[in-house]
Amino acid sequence: MSSPSTLVGRSSTTSRRSAPGRSRRLRTAAAVVAGSLALALSGCGLEAPAADGTGGAENAGTVAPPLADVDPLSDVRDWTGAATAVTDPAGVDPVAEAPAPDLPVTVTDSQGTEVTVDDVSRILALDVYGTLSRTVYELGLGDNLVGRDVSTQFAPADELPLVTQNGHDLNAEAILDLDPSVILTDTSLGPWDVVLQMRDAGIPVVVVDSRRALDNVTELTEQVAVALGVPDQGAELAERIENEVDQVARQIAEVAPTDQTEQLRTVFLYVRGQAGVYYLFGEESGADALIEALGLYDVADEIDWSGMKPVTDEAIVAAQPELVLMMSKGLDSAGGVDGLLERLPALANTPAGDNERFVDMSDAEILGYGPDTADVLNALAVAIYAPDAVS
Structure with missing residues:
Protein backbone atom coordinates (compact mmCIF):
# COMPACT_ATOMS: atom_id res chain seq x y z
CA MET A 1 0.00 0.00 0.00
CA VAL A 92 -11.69 20.40 -22.47
CA ASP A 93 -8.17 19.21 -23.27
CA PRO A 94 -6.99 16.31 -21.08
CA VAL A 95 -3.27 16.08 -20.40
CA ALA A 96 -3.40 12.30 -20.87
CA GLU A 97 -5.61 9.70 -22.47
CA ALA A 98 -6.90 7.17 -19.95
CA PRO A 99 -3.87 7.22 -17.63
CA ALA A 100 -3.28 4.14 -15.47
CA PRO A 101 -3.76 5.14 -11.81
CA ASP A 102 -1.16 3.91 -9.32
CA LEU A 103 -3.41 2.36 -6.66
CA PRO A 104 -4.13 1.87 -3.86
CA VAL A 105 -3.32 5.28 -2.45
CA THR A 106 -3.92 6.50 1.09
CA VAL A 107 -4.41 10.22 1.61
CA THR A 108 -5.16 12.50 4.51
CA ASP A 109 -7.84 14.84 3.26
CA SER A 110 -8.42 18.49 4.12
CA GLN A 111 -10.42 17.52 7.20
CA GLY A 112 -7.69 15.29 8.53
CA THR A 113 -9.47 12.07 7.61
CA GLU A 114 -7.29 9.25 6.32
CA VAL A 115 -8.87 7.69 3.25
CA THR A 116 -7.69 4.75 1.15
CA VAL A 117 -8.68 4.73 -2.51
CA ASP A 118 -8.20 1.46 -4.37
CA ASP A 119 -10.63 1.89 -7.28
CA VAL A 120 -11.25 4.97 -9.44
CA SER A 121 -13.34 3.27 -12.12
CA ARG A 122 -16.52 5.05 -10.99
CA ILE A 123 -15.80 8.60 -9.83
CA LEU A 124 -18.10 11.28 -8.49
CA ALA A 125 -16.49 14.72 -8.19
CA LEU A 126 -18.87 17.25 -6.63
CA ASP A 127 -18.65 20.90 -5.63
CA VAL A 128 -20.66 24.09 -6.00
CA TYR A 129 -18.73 25.34 -9.05
CA GLY A 130 -18.15 22.09 -10.96
CA THR A 131 -14.41 22.63 -10.56
CA LEU A 132 -13.64 19.12 -9.32
CA SER A 133 -15.34 17.28 -12.17
CA ARG A 134 -13.62 19.55 -14.69
CA THR A 135 -10.29 18.71 -13.05
CA VAL A 136 -10.99 14.98 -13.29
CA TYR A 137 -11.69 15.39 -17.01
CA GLU A 138 -8.55 17.40 -17.59
CA LEU A 139 -6.49 14.73 -15.82
CA GLY A 140 -7.67 12.24 -18.45
CA LEU A 141 -10.14 10.35 -16.26
CA GLY A 142 -13.31 11.81 -17.70
CA ASP A 143 -14.58 8.43 -18.86
CA ASN A 144 -14.52 7.30 -15.23
CA LEU A 145 -17.03 9.92 -14.09
CA VAL A 146 -20.46 8.38 -13.52
CA GLY A 147 -22.47 11.45 -12.46
CA ARG A 148 -22.31 15.18 -12.02
CA ASP A 149 -23.40 18.10 -9.89
CA VAL A 150 -25.61 20.81 -11.34
CA SER A 151 -22.63 23.14 -11.87
CA THR A 152 -20.80 20.75 -14.16
CA GLN A 153 -21.64 22.45 -17.45
CA PHE A 154 -18.87 21.69 -19.95
CA ALA A 155 -20.03 19.80 -23.02
CA PRO A 156 -18.41 16.35 -22.53
CA ALA A 157 -20.26 15.94 -19.23
CA ASP A 158 -23.72 16.91 -20.47
CA GLU A 159 -25.10 13.37 -20.53
CA LEU A 160 -23.99 12.40 -17.04
CA PRO A 161 -26.87 11.90 -14.58
CA LEU A 162 -27.39 14.54 -11.91
CA VAL A 163 -26.89 13.72 -8.24
CA THR A 164 -28.04 17.13 -7.00
CA GLN A 165 -31.58 18.43 -6.66
CA ASN A 166 -33.19 21.76 -5.77
CA GLY A 167 -30.05 23.50 -6.95
CA HIS A 168 -27.12 22.13 -4.99
CA ASP A 169 -28.65 19.62 -2.55
CA LEU A 170 -26.96 16.23 -2.68
CA ASN A 171 -29.37 13.38 -3.32
CA ALA A 172 -28.26 10.28 -1.40
CA GLU A 173 -30.42 7.89 -3.42
CA ALA A 174 -29.14 9.23 -6.73
CA ILE A 175 -25.55 8.88 -5.55
CA LEU A 176 -25.97 5.32 -4.28
CA ASP A 177 -27.76 4.29 -7.49
CA LEU A 178 -24.57 5.16 -9.41
CA ASP A 179 -22.47 2.85 -7.19
CA PRO A 180 -19.41 5.18 -7.09
CA SER A 181 -16.05 3.67 -6.19
CA VAL A 182 -14.78 7.02 -4.87
CA ILE A 183 -16.26 10.44 -4.16
CA LEU A 184 -14.31 13.69 -4.30
CA THR A 185 -16.04 16.66 -2.72
CA ASP A 186 -15.57 19.67 -0.45
CA THR A 187 -17.76 21.47 2.08
CA SER A 188 -19.64 23.55 -0.50
CA LEU A 189 -22.47 21.06 -1.05
CA GLY A 190 -24.88 19.60 1.43
CA PRO A 191 -26.62 18.32 3.39
CA TRP A 192 -23.42 17.14 5.06
CA ASP A 193 -25.30 14.14 6.46
CA VAL A 194 -25.43 12.80 2.90
CA VAL A 195 -21.64 12.85 2.70
CA LEU A 196 -21.42 11.02 6.02
CA GLN A 197 -24.00 8.52 4.78
CA MET A 198 -21.78 7.74 1.80
CA ARG A 199 -18.88 7.00 4.14
CA ASP A 200 -21.11 4.79 6.27
CA ALA A 201 -22.00 2.91 3.08
CA GLY A 202 -18.31 2.09 2.64
CA ILE A 203 -17.56 4.52 -0.20
CA PRO A 204 -14.18 6.27 0.08
CA VAL A 205 -14.92 10.01 0.35
CA VAL A 206 -12.02 12.44 -0.04
CA VAL A 207 -12.77 16.00 1.06
CA VAL A 208 -10.49 18.46 -0.71
CA ASP A 209 -9.90 22.13 -0.02
CA SER A 210 -13.06 24.24 -0.40
CA ARG A 211 -11.16 27.45 -0.97
CA ARG A 212 -11.26 28.73 -4.55
CA ALA A 213 -8.60 31.33 -5.27
CA LEU A 214 -6.01 32.28 -7.83
CA ASP A 215 -3.18 31.25 -5.56
CA ASN A 216 -4.27 27.67 -4.85
CA VAL A 217 -5.39 26.33 -8.24
CA THR A 218 -2.19 24.27 -8.43
CA GLU A 219 -2.67 22.88 -4.94
CA LEU A 220 -6.27 21.88 -5.57
CA THR A 221 -5.36 20.24 -8.88
CA GLU A 222 -2.66 18.17 -7.21
CA GLN A 223 -5.00 17.18 -4.36
CA VAL A 224 -7.43 15.70 -6.85
CA ALA A 225 -4.69 13.98 -8.83
CA VAL A 226 -3.03 12.40 -5.80
CA ALA A 227 -6.35 11.07 -4.50
CA LEU A 228 -7.00 9.41 -7.87
CA GLY A 229 -3.53 7.90 -8.17
CA VAL A 230 -2.35 10.08 -11.05
CA PRO A 231 0.10 12.53 -9.42
CA ASP A 232 2.24 12.89 -12.56
CA GLN A 233 -0.77 13.99 -14.58
CA GLY A 234 -1.66 16.36 -11.75
CA ALA A 235 1.74 18.01 -11.89
CA GLU A 236 1.50 18.29 -15.67
CA LEU A 237 -1.98 19.82 -15.53
CA ALA A 238 -0.99 22.24 -12.78
CA GLU A 239 2.01 23.42 -14.79
CA ARG A 240 -0.16 23.89 -17.87
CA ILE A 241 -2.70 25.94 -15.92
CA GLU A 242 0.04 28.14 -14.47
CA ASN A 243 1.54 28.75 -17.91
Whole structure:
Protein backbone atom coordinates (compact mmCIF):
# COMPACT_ATOMS: atom_id res chain seq x y z
CA MET A 1 0.00 0.00 0.00
CA SER A 2 1.20 3.46 -0.78
CA SER A 3 2.35 5.63 2.08
CA PRO A 4 -0.11 8.30 3.26
CA SER A 5 -0.12 11.52 1.25
CA THR A 6 -1.10 14.84 2.78
CA LEU A 7 -3.81 16.81 1.00
CA VAL A 8 -4.38 19.49 3.62
CA GLY A 9 -4.39 22.88 1.84
CA ARG A 10 -2.39 25.87 2.98
CA SER A 11 -3.98 29.26 3.37
CA SER A 12 -2.15 32.40 2.38
CA THR A 13 -3.00 36.00 1.64
CA THR A 14 -1.33 38.70 -0.34
CA SER A 15 -1.71 42.42 0.24
CA ARG A 16 -3.78 44.16 -2.42
CA ARG A 17 -1.82 46.19 -4.94
CA SER A 18 1.42 45.28 -3.22
CA ALA A 19 3.22 44.27 -6.42
CA PRO A 20 3.68 46.56 -9.40
CA GLY A 21 3.45 43.87 -12.11
CA ARG A 22 0.08 42.52 -13.26
CA SER A 23 1.53 39.11 -14.02
CA ARG A 24 2.96 38.75 -10.55
CA ARG A 25 -0.27 39.95 -8.96
CA LEU A 26 -2.26 37.45 -11.00
CA ARG A 27 -0.22 34.54 -9.74
CA THR A 28 -0.03 35.60 -6.12
CA ALA A 29 -3.26 37.47 -5.39
CA ALA A 30 -5.05 35.53 -2.66
CA ALA A 31 -8.72 35.35 -2.00
CA VAL A 32 -10.51 33.25 0.55
CA VAL A 33 -13.37 31.54 -1.23
CA ALA A 34 -13.90 28.87 1.39
CA GLY A 35 -16.78 26.61 2.21
CA SER A 36 -18.52 29.47 3.97
CA LEU A 37 -18.69 31.40 0.70
CA ALA A 38 -19.96 28.44 -1.29
CA LEU A 39 -22.57 27.66 1.33
CA ALA A 40 -23.60 31.30 1.37
CA LEU A 41 -24.14 31.16 -2.37
CA SER A 42 -26.21 28.01 -2.03
CA GLY A 43 -28.18 29.51 0.82
CA CYS A 44 -28.96 32.56 -1.28
CA GLY A 45 -30.45 30.34 -3.94
CA LEU A 46 -27.69 29.79 -6.49
CA GLU A 47 -29.79 28.69 -9.40
CA ALA A 48 -29.29 25.62 -11.51
CA PRO A 49 -28.48 25.57 -15.20
CA ALA A 50 -30.77 23.95 -17.69
CA ALA A 51 -31.48 20.30 -17.08
CA ASP A 52 -29.53 19.33 -20.17
CA GLY A 53 -26.36 20.76 -18.66
CA THR A 54 -25.96 23.55 -21.17
CA GLY A 55 -26.54 26.24 -18.62
CA GLY A 56 -29.49 27.76 -20.45
CA ALA A 57 -29.22 31.54 -20.81
CA GLU A 58 -25.86 31.49 -19.11
CA ASN A 59 -24.16 30.32 -22.29
CA ALA A 60 -25.84 32.91 -24.51
CA GLY A 61 -23.41 35.17 -26.27
CA THR A 62 -20.28 35.07 -28.38
CA VAL A 63 -17.35 32.97 -27.24
CA ALA A 64 -14.52 35.34 -26.41
CA PRO A 65 -11.53 35.27 -28.76
CA PRO A 66 -8.00 35.50 -27.32
CA LEU A 67 -7.39 38.92 -25.82
CA ALA A 68 -4.24 39.22 -27.94
CA ASP A 69 -6.35 38.96 -31.11
CA VAL A 70 -8.75 41.83 -30.45
CA ASP A 71 -8.44 45.59 -30.63
CA PRO A 72 -8.94 47.03 -27.13
CA LEU A 73 -10.77 50.26 -26.47
CA SER A 74 -8.49 53.25 -26.78
CA ASP A 75 -10.18 54.56 -23.63
CA VAL A 76 -11.45 51.91 -21.21
CA ARG A 77 -14.29 54.23 -20.24
CA ASP A 78 -15.40 54.74 -23.82
CA TRP A 79 -18.15 52.12 -23.88
CA THR A 80 -21.87 52.00 -23.12
CA GLY A 81 -23.76 48.79 -22.62
CA ALA A 82 -23.50 45.35 -21.07
CA ALA A 83 -21.38 42.40 -22.18
CA THR A 84 -21.37 38.69 -21.40
CA ALA A 85 -18.09 36.82 -20.93
CA VAL A 86 -18.36 33.39 -22.56
CA THR A 87 -15.77 30.62 -22.71
CA ASP A 88 -15.77 27.69 -25.13
CA PRO A 89 -18.09 25.08 -23.53
CA ALA A 90 -16.26 22.31 -25.39
CA GLY A 91 -12.83 23.50 -24.35
CA VAL A 92 -11.69 20.40 -22.47
CA ASP A 93 -8.17 19.21 -23.27
CA PRO A 94 -6.99 16.31 -21.08
CA VAL A 95 -3.27 16.08 -20.40
CA ALA A 96 -3.40 12.30 -20.87
CA GLU A 97 -5.61 9.70 -22.47
CA ALA A 98 -6.90 7.17 -19.95
CA PRO A 99 -3.87 7.22 -17.63
CA ALA A 100 -3.28 4.14 -15.47
CA PRO A 101 -3.76 5.14 -11.81
CA ASP A 102 -1.16 3.91 -9.32
CA LEU A 103 -3.41 2.36 -6.66
CA PRO A 104 -4.13 1.87 -3.86
CA VAL A 105 -3.32 5.28 -2.45
CA THR A 106 -3.92 6.50 1.09
CA VAL A 107 -4.41 10.22 1.61
CA THR A 108 -5.16 12.50 4.51
CA ASP A 109 -7.84 14.84 3.26
CA SER A 110 -8.42 18.49 4.12
CA GLN A 111 -10.42 17.52 7.20
CA GLY A 112 -7.69 15.29 8.53
CA THR A 113 -9.47 12.07 7.61
CA GLU A 114 -7.29 9.25 6.32
CA VAL A 115 -8.87 7.69 3.25
CA THR A 116 -7.69 4.75 1.15
CA VAL A 117 -8.68 4.73 -2.51
CA ASP A 118 -8.20 1.46 -4.37
CA ASP A 119 -10.63 1.89 -7.28
CA VAL A 120 -11.25 4.97 -9.44
CA SER A 121 -13.34 3.27 -12.12
CA ARG A 122 -16.52 5.05 -10.99
CA ILE A 123 -15.80 8.60 -9.83
CA LEU A 124 -18.10 11.28 -8.49
CA ALA A 125 -16.49 14.72 -8.19
CA LEU A 126 -18.87 17.25 -6.63
CA ASP A 127 -18.65 20.90 -5.63
CA VAL A 128 -20.66 24.09 -6.00
CA TYR A 129 -18.73 25.34 -9.05
CA GLY A 130 -18.15 22.09 -10.96
CA THR A 131 -14.41 22.63 -10.56
CA LEU A 132 -13.64 19.12 -9.32
CA SER A 133 -15.34 17.28 -12.17
CA ARG A 134 -13.62 19.55 -14.69
CA THR A 135 -10.29 18.71 -13.05
CA VAL A 136 -10.99 14.98 -13.29
CA TYR A 137 -11.69 15.39 -17.01
CA GLU A 138 -8.55 17.40 -17.59
CA LEU A 139 -6.49 14.73 -15.82
CA GLY A 140 -7.67 12.24 -18.45
CA LEU A 141 -10.14 10.35 -16.26
CA GLY A 142 -13.31 11.81 -17.70
CA ASP A 143 -14.58 8.43 -18.86
CA ASN A 144 -14.52 7.30 -15.23
CA LEU A 145 -17.03 9.92 -14.09
CA VAL A 146 -20.46 8.38 -13.52
CA GLY A 147 -22.47 11.45 -12.46
CA ARG A 148 -22.31 15.18 -12.02
CA ASP A 149 -23.40 18.10 -9.89
CA VAL A 150 -25.61 20.81 -11.34
CA SER A 151 -22.63 23.14 -11.87
CA THR A 152 -20.80 20.75 -14.16
CA GLN A 153 -21.64 22.45 -17.45
CA PHE A 154 -18.87 21.69 -19.95
CA ALA A 155 -20.03 19.80 -23.02
CA PRO A 156 -18.41 16.35 -22.53
CA ALA A 157 -20.26 15.94 -19.23
CA ASP A 158 -23.72 16.91 -20.47
CA GLU A 159 -25.10 13.37 -20.53
CA LEU A 160 -23.99 12.40 -17.04
CA PRO A 161 -26.87 11.90 -14.58
CA LEU A 162 -27.39 14.54 -11.91
CA VAL A 163 -26.89 13.72 -8.24
CA THR A 164 -28.04 17.13 -7.00
CA GLN A 165 -31.58 18.43 -6.66
CA ASN A 166 -33.19 21.76 -5.77
CA GLY A 167 -30.05 23.50 -6.95
CA HIS A 168 -27.12 22.13 -4.99
CA ASP A 169 -28.65 19.62 -2.55
CA LEU A 170 -26.96 16.23 -2.68
CA ASN A 171 -29.37 13.38 -3.32
CA ALA A 172 -28.26 10.28 -1.40
CA GLU A 173 -30.42 7.89 -3.42
CA ALA A 174 -29.14 9.23 -6.73
CA ILE A 175 -25.55 8.88 -5.55
CA LEU A 176 -25.97 5.32 -4.28
CA ASP A 177 -27.76 4.29 -7.49
CA LEU A 178 -24.57 5.16 -9.41
CA ASP A 179 -22.47 2.85 -7.19
CA PRO A 180 -19.41 5.18 -7.09
CA SER A 181 -16.05 3.67 -6.19
CA VAL A 182 -14.78 7.02 -4.87
CA ILE A 183 -16.26 10.44 -4.16
CA LEU A 184 -14.31 13.69 -4.30
CA THR A 185 -16.04 16.66 -2.72
CA ASP A 186 -15.57 19.67 -0.45
CA THR A 187 -17.76 21.47 2.08
CA SER A 188 -19.64 23.55 -0.50
CA LEU A 189 -22.47 21.06 -1.05
CA GLY A 190 -24.88 19.60 1.43
CA PRO A 191 -26.62 18.32 3.39
CA TRP A 192 -23.42 17.14 5.06
CA ASP A 193 -25.30 14.14 6.46
CA VAL A 194 -25.43 12.80 2.90
CA VAL A 195 -21.64 12.85 2.70
CA LEU A 196 -21.42 11.02 6.02
CA GLN A 197 -24.00 8.52 4.78
CA MET A 198 -21.78 7.74 1.80
CA ARG A 199 -18.88 7.00 4.14
CA ASP A 200 -21.11 4.79 6.27
CA ALA A 201 -22.00 2.91 3.08
CA GLY A 202 -18.31 2.09 2.64
CA ILE A 203 -17.56 4.52 -0.20
CA PRO A 204 -14.18 6.27 0.08
CA VAL A 205 -14.92 10.01 0.35
CA VAL A 206 -12.02 12.44 -0.04
CA VAL A 207 -12.77 16.00 1.06
CA VAL A 208 -10.49 18.46 -0.71
CA ASP A 209 -9.90 22.13 -0.02
CA SER A 210 -13.06 24.24 -0.40
CA ARG A 211 -11.16 27.45 -0.97
CA ARG A 212 -11.26 28.73 -4.55
CA ALA A 213 -8.60 31.33 -5.27
CA LEU A 214 -6.01 32.28 -7.83
CA ASP A 215 -3.18 31.25 -5.56
CA ASN A 216 -4.27 27.67 -4.85
CA VAL A 217 -5.39 26.33 -8.24
CA THR A 218 -2.19 24.27 -8.43
CA GLU A 219 -2.67 22.88 -4.94
CA LEU A 220 -6.27 21.88 -5.57
CA THR A 221 -5.36 20.24 -8.88
CA GLU A 222 -2.66 18.17 -7.21
CA GLN A 223 -5.00 17.18 -4.36
CA VAL A 224 -7.43 15.70 -6.85
CA ALA A 225 -4.69 13.98 -8.83
CA VAL A 226 -3.03 12.40 -5.80
CA ALA A 227 -6.35 11.07 -4.50
CA LEU A 228 -7.00 9.41 -7.87
CA GLY A 229 -3.53 7.90 -8.17
CA VAL A 230 -2.35 10.08 -11.05
CA PRO A 231 0.10 12.53 -9.42
CA ASP A 232 2.24 12.89 -12.56
CA GLN A 233 -0.77 13.99 -14.58
CA GLY A 234 -1.66 16.36 -11.75
CA ALA A 235 1.74 18.01 -11.89
CA GLU A 236 1.50 18.29 -15.67
CA LEU A 237 -1.98 19.82 -15.53
CA ALA A 238 -0.99 22.24 -12.78
CA GLU A 239 2.01 23.42 -14.79
CA ARG A 240 -0.16 23.89 -17.87
CA ILE A 241 -2.70 25.94 -15.92
CA GLU A 242 0.04 28.14 -14.47
CA ASN A 243 1.54 28.75 -17.91
CA GLU A 244 -1.86 29.58 -19.42
CA VAL A 245 -2.70 31.96 -16.59
CA ASP A 246 0.69 33.66 -16.90
CA GLN A 247 0.11 34.15 -20.62
CA VAL A 248 -3.28 35.77 -20.06
CA ALA A 249 -1.80 37.88 -17.27
CA ARG A 250 0.76 39.31 -19.67
CA GLN A 251 -1.97 40.09 -22.19
CA ILE A 252 -4.08 41.82 -19.55
CA ALA A 253 -1.08 43.85 -18.46
CA GLU A 254 -0.72 45.16 -22.02
CA VAL A 255 -4.25 46.59 -22.14
CA ALA A 256 -5.08 47.43 -18.52
CA PRO A 257 -4.25 50.89 -17.17
CA THR A 258 -1.42 50.80 -14.65
CA ASP A 259 -2.43 54.00 -12.89
CA GLN A 260 -5.18 53.28 -10.36
CA THR A 261 -6.92 56.55 -11.22
CA GLU A 262 -7.34 55.29 -14.78
CA GLN A 263 -8.65 51.84 -13.83
CA LEU A 264 -12.39 51.20 -13.88
CA ARG A 265 -13.93 51.45 -10.42
CA THR A 266 -15.42 47.97 -10.02
CA VAL A 267 -17.72 46.06 -7.68
CA PHE A 268 -18.91 42.45 -7.70
CA LEU A 269 -22.65 42.22 -7.16
CA TYR A 270 -24.35 38.95 -6.23
CA VAL A 271 -28.07 38.97 -6.95
CA ARG A 272 -31.01 36.58 -6.66
CA GLY A 273 -33.91 38.75 -7.71
CA GLN A 274 -36.72 36.30 -6.93
CA ALA A 275 -35.53 36.04 -3.34
CA GLY A 276 -34.73 39.73 -2.96
CA VAL A 277 -31.07 38.94 -2.36
CA TYR A 278 -28.54 41.67 -3.22
CA TYR A 279 -25.01 41.22 -1.88
CA LEU A 280 -21.86 43.20 -2.47
CA PHE A 281 -18.74 41.04 -2.39
CA GLY A 282 -15.78 42.79 -0.78
CA GLU A 283 -12.30 42.01 0.40
CA GLU A 284 -11.46 38.35 1.05
CA SER A 285 -14.58 37.19 -0.78
CA GLY A 286 -12.77 35.84 -3.85
CA ALA A 287 -14.11 38.64 -6.01
CA ASP A 288 -11.38 41.04 -4.88
CA ALA A 289 -8.59 38.90 -6.35
CA LEU A 290 -10.54 38.50 -9.58
CA ILE A 291 -11.07 42.26 -9.90
CA GLU A 292 -7.43 43.00 -9.29
CA ALA A 293 -6.26 40.27 -11.69
CA LEU A 294 -8.31 41.91 -14.43
CA GLY A 295 -6.53 45.23 -13.99
CA LEU A 296 -9.52 46.92 -12.38
CA TYR A 297 -9.80 49.09 -9.27
CA ASP A 298 -11.53 47.23 -6.44
CA VAL A 299 -13.67 49.82 -4.68
CA ALA A 300 -14.27 47.50 -1.72
CA ASP A 301 -11.04 48.54 -0.04
CA GLU A 302 -11.84 52.21 -0.45
CA ILE A 303 -15.28 51.91 1.16
CA ASP A 304 -14.04 49.43 3.79
CA TRP A 305 -16.29 46.61 2.58
CA SER A 306 -15.15 43.14 3.57
CA GLY A 307 -16.65 39.72 3.02
CA MET A 308 -20.17 39.36 1.66
CA LYS A 309 -22.84 41.70 2.97
CA PRO A 310 -26.26 42.89 1.81
CA VAL A 311 -25.84 45.89 -0.42
CA THR A 312 -27.01 49.27 0.84
CA ASP A 313 -27.76 52.51 -0.95
CA GLU A 314 -25.02 54.14 1.09
CA ALA A 315 -22.46 51.59 -0.08
CA ILE A 316 -23.42 52.02 -3.74
CA VAL A 317 -23.30 55.80 -3.49
CA ALA A 318 -19.91 55.62 -1.80
CA ALA A 319 -18.55 53.13 -4.32
CA GLN A 320 -19.65 55.02 -7.45
CA PRO A 321 -18.75 51.99 -9.60
CA GLU A 322 -17.99 52.37 -13.28
CA LEU A 323 -18.23 48.62 -13.87
CA VAL A 324 -20.25 45.88 -12.19
CA LEU A 325 -19.27 42.20 -12.40
CA MET A 326 -22.08 39.68 -11.92
CA MET A 327 -23.11 36.06 -12.30
CA SER A 328 -25.30 35.55 -15.37
CA LYS A 329 -28.15 33.83 -13.56
CA GLY A 330 -28.13 36.62 -11.00
CA LEU A 331 -28.48 39.31 -13.61
CA ASP A 332 -31.20 37.32 -15.35
CA SER A 333 -33.09 36.84 -12.07
CA ALA A 334 -33.34 40.61 -11.65
CA GLY A 335 -34.77 41.10 -15.13
CA GLY A 336 -31.54 42.00 -16.85
CA VAL A 337 -29.81 45.34 -16.61
CA ASP A 338 -33.04 47.36 -16.86
CA GLY A 339 -34.72 45.30 -14.17
CA LEU A 340 -31.73 45.50 -11.88
CA LEU A 341 -31.53 49.27 -12.17
CA GLU A 342 -35.23 49.51 -11.34
CA ARG A 343 -34.72 47.35 -8.26
CA LEU A 344 -31.63 49.29 -7.15
CA PRO A 345 -32.24 52.96 -7.98
CA ALA A 346 -29.03 53.96 -6.20
CA LEU A 347 -27.08 51.86 -8.69
CA ALA A 348 -28.84 53.60 -11.57
CA ASN A 349 -27.34 56.86 -10.37
CA THR A 350 -23.74 55.69 -10.67
CA PRO A 351 -21.44 55.77 -13.72
CA ALA A 352 -21.99 52.01 -14.16
CA GLY A 353 -25.74 52.43 -14.07
CA ASP A 354 -25.73 55.48 -16.29
CA ASN A 355 -23.65 53.67 -18.92
CA GLU A 356 -25.20 50.24 -18.25
CA ARG A 357 -21.66 48.94 -17.85
CA PHE A 358 -22.21 45.40 -16.61
CA VAL A 359 -20.20 42.28 -17.37
CA ASP A 360 -21.76 38.94 -16.47
CA MET A 361 -20.45 35.40 -16.63
CA SER A 362 -21.70 31.89 -15.92
CA ASP A 363 -22.31 31.28 -12.23
CA ALA A 364 -20.30 28.07 -12.43
CA GLU A 365 -17.22 29.75 -13.91
CA ILE A 366 -16.68 33.25 -12.64
CA LEU A 367 -15.35 32.30 -9.19
CA GLY A 368 -14.58 28.62 -9.87
CA TYR A 369 -10.76 28.89 -10.12
CA GLY A 370 -10.17 25.54 -11.80
CA PRO A 371 -8.48 24.25 -14.96
CA ASP A 372 -10.31 26.87 -17.03
CA THR A 373 -9.02 29.82 -14.97
CA ALA A 374 -7.08 31.27 -17.89
CA ASP A 375 -10.12 31.02 -20.17
CA VAL A 376 -12.28 32.71 -17.54
CA LEU A 377 -9.83 35.59 -17.15
CA ASN A 378 -9.47 35.93 -20.91
CA ALA A 379 -13.23 36.01 -21.51
CA LEU A 380 -13.78 38.59 -18.78
CA ALA A 381 -10.88 40.72 -20.02
CA VAL A 382 -12.25 40.72 -23.58
CA ALA A 383 -15.72 41.70 -22.31
CA ILE A 384 -14.13 44.59 -20.38
CA TYR A 385 -11.41 45.88 -22.70
CA ALA A 386 -12.80 44.88 -26.12
CA PRO A 387 -16.55 44.51 -25.55
CA ASP A 388 -17.33 45.04 -29.23
CA ALA A 389 -15.72 41.61 -29.87
CA VAL A 390 -18.45 39.85 -27.90
CA SER A 391 -21.39 42.22 -28.24
